[in-house]
Amino acid sequence: MYAYDPYDKEIVNTRVEEFRDQVNRRLSGELTEEEFRPLRLMNGLYLQLHAYMLRVAIPYGTLSSVQMRRLALIARKYDKGYGHFTTRQNIQYNWPKLVDTPDILLDLADVEMHAIQTSGNCIRNVTTDQFSGATADEIADPRPYAELIRQWSTFHPEFSFLPRKFKIAITGAPSDRAAVKWHDIGLVVRKNDAGDIGFEVLVGGGMGRTPVIAKTIRDFIPEADLLGYLEAILRVYNEQGRRDNKYKARIKILVEALGSDTFADLVEKEWQTTRHHPIDVPEAEIKRIEAFFAPPPLEVLPEQDPAVDELAANNFLFHAFLKNNVRPHKVPGHVNVTISLKPHGGIPGDATDAQMDLVADLADTYSLGEIRVSHEQNLILPHVARRDLPELYEALSRSGLGTANVGLISDIIACPGLDYCALANARSIPIAQNLAKRFDDITRLQDIGELKVKISGCINSCGHHHAGHIGILGVDRKGEEVYQLLLGGSGAEDASKAQILGPGFDENGIVDAVETVVAVYLGERQDGEKFLETYRRIGADPFKEAVYEAH
Structure with a gap:
């Protein structure tokens, strides 16, 4: 899991103090709501129907137990005791008071979290497969690439005021669990005939009033050229995207208007003009990022466990939990466990402060302190020994988190x-x-x-x-x-x-x-x-x- 370097910490802490001053000026009346609006949006703060809403970034959906406990604390201290996990693998708080928002951001910064670029016409939180690094079907763990894109895109001077919001998703497996074809840019990790890793690049997907499935504009871009090629895409969009009509400002409209072949040609031309000045990411920095996502030291265990099999044979609900909520892990004897946030009759994606604290405790006990958020508004414990499933299931069931409905009709996104x-x-x-x-x-x-x-x-x-x-x-x-x-x-x-x-x-x-x-x-x-x-x-x-x- 990525850990902040001194630059990350300085950026986030400075942003918190800037926003504290902006909030104070709004509260004093020095700033009108209209003047305050672009400032709060740059810090993930929306004004919704009844109150402000704060959206907190969870880059590529990966959380530590320490961070989850802090999210629970914020729900308890500043909100109404719950948070809402979103389809961009983030979390939202629906009832914060404006005066408290700088303190919330400071509490987040203390555990290496923030709300930067969770709103506004910029590159949003990069999303990916909730099982990244823990599933056998992937070509490569996409999270180091997602982290590299995060660092490249944060406060990028060319792309902080795009025609509209911009969303990137990446999957490292042929089975697309990140919905890459529904994003402004979708990236699929591929290997070429020489065994080199690169990416299929899809552009122009999106939902809203004009749903469009992204088109492939390049079958393979080498990993060393990824950022340069992304920059070329965004430059073409920034130059030619509609700014006169927000409903026609998304890149999907531009790609549809030009045609994907013409758009690809424009990107290729832009990329070729800048290739002699590539985005040079030092090898040491790449290695530093990759080290944070090294596979955990899991012991190879038997694929089957008698206690698990016996409970499944005698408990229909546990059998259903095994079938629906448990997925294979790349290391034998381990599994990925999805915790449904869709209890029957509950609000999809909501978790109480107590439930978040419990998930953090269970992550420490059973999953090396690691938690994932899926774009389907559920939580995942990615490194669970199969033999621990009976104990884990019992703990989840006691707290209302044992619903065995993942992928079924009641596992509703809303x-x-x-x-x-x-x-x-x-x-x-x-x-x-x-x-x-x-x-x-x-x-x-x-x-x-x-x-x-x-x-x-x-x-x-x-x-x-x-x-x-x-x-x-x-x-x-x-x-x-x-x-x-x-x-x-x-x-x-x-x-x-x-x-x-x-x-x-x-x-x-x-x-x-x-x-x-x-x-x-x-x-x-x-x-x-x-x-x-x-x-x-x-x-x-x-x-x-x-x-x-x-x-």
């Missing part, structure tokens, strides 16, 4: 919606809660299998509804909350855009409509097909006919 967000048109949280309650039967969930539901309270798509196997979009229609149903999306390596099925539903009707969709799937699936496979085989018409006949 934005805060109209309960918190000033941009939202409809509530997301109650829909997620009602759906989870409707499918609150582990036997039924197991039978349905993998089915990803994603809910957004407005067209901005913070709940990623375009990438849901089942997507739900809340809209305002003549003062009424209406929910559109979308089917067929994917955020994986087979990325696809979910399509609207037809007219929308009210709050109760949308839950019934989802149940009808599931019933059609169960009646049509063949030979263990997953939902998305069945949908792609039979198309939307059978679902549409059943849904609108029933409702």
Whole structure:
């Protein structure tokens, strides 16, 4: 796990004191809210529907137990006793007082955390696979590259005021668990025929009112040229991106307007003009960064454990936990454990201060003090010995964190919606809660299998509804909350855009409509097909006919 060097510490501490002065000037009336707005956004502070919201960066989703305890302390001391983990692997606090925000940032800086570039028209938190460095299917751990991009992009003078916000994701494995095709820039670690590591580069993905899947503009860029090539992409975007209309300012609009081939040519031309002055990262610095992500010293253990097998045979809930929440580790005898933040009837992504403290304790006991945050709003303990699973499961279950639903229909991604967000048109949280309650039967969930539901309270798509196997979009229609149903999306390596099925539903009707969709799937699936496979085989018409006949 990366540790700050003296430059990192100086940058963060200086930024905290600058912001303290800005907050004091706002509180005294010297700054108006309009004047204060760009200053607070540079420090991750939003003004939402009812209060300020502070978004804290968790670079590439990796946390230490010490940092998690500090997040719990902040929730307890400055908020209402909980935090909300987001689809960018960050955490948000929904109720901080403005006067307290500099002290919150100081408390974060004390454990090497910050809120820099979590908002504004800049390069945001670089995200990646939640199992990075702990899964056998990856070509290389993407986190050292993500850290290098973080250092390069932080306060980059050319890219601090881009036409719009800019998001980068990177995966080190062929199985895309980082949704790279839905990002402004997506990077996939590849090896060429000579065995050299480099990256496939995808550009122009994004959700919002114009969902677009990123296009590959280069099949392979050597790792030594990565930053230079990224800089060329951003320069083309910075020069040609629309600044007259924020709805057309994202790079996806530029790539669509020019065509991906033309855009790639412009990037190549820009890159070639600067290659003789490359971004020279000293080898010593590369080695220093890589050392923080060296594989942990795990002992090779037996793949099977009698106590685990016996409990699984006699406890259906534990058996379901093993199947849904536990994934193989690259070191035999170890596993990655996903802790669901989607208890049935709960708010997706929320964790209380007590739960965060417990996860920190469990990380120290079972996972070398390391925790991950997934873009699906769950937490991961990445280095657990398989033999420890019964004890870990018991501790999680006692605290309400043992829900065995990862990847199933109740493992719902949802934005805060109209309960918190000033941009939202409809509530997301109650829909997620009602759906989870409707499918609150582990036997039924197991039978349905993998089915990803994603809910957004407005067209901005913070709940990623375009990438849901089942997507739900809340809209305002003549003062009424209406929910559109979308089917067929994917955020994986087979990325696809979910399509609207037809007219929308009210709050109760949308839950019934989802149940009808599931019933059609169960009646049509063949030979263990997953939902998305069945949908792609039979198309939307059978679902549409059943849904609108029933409702």
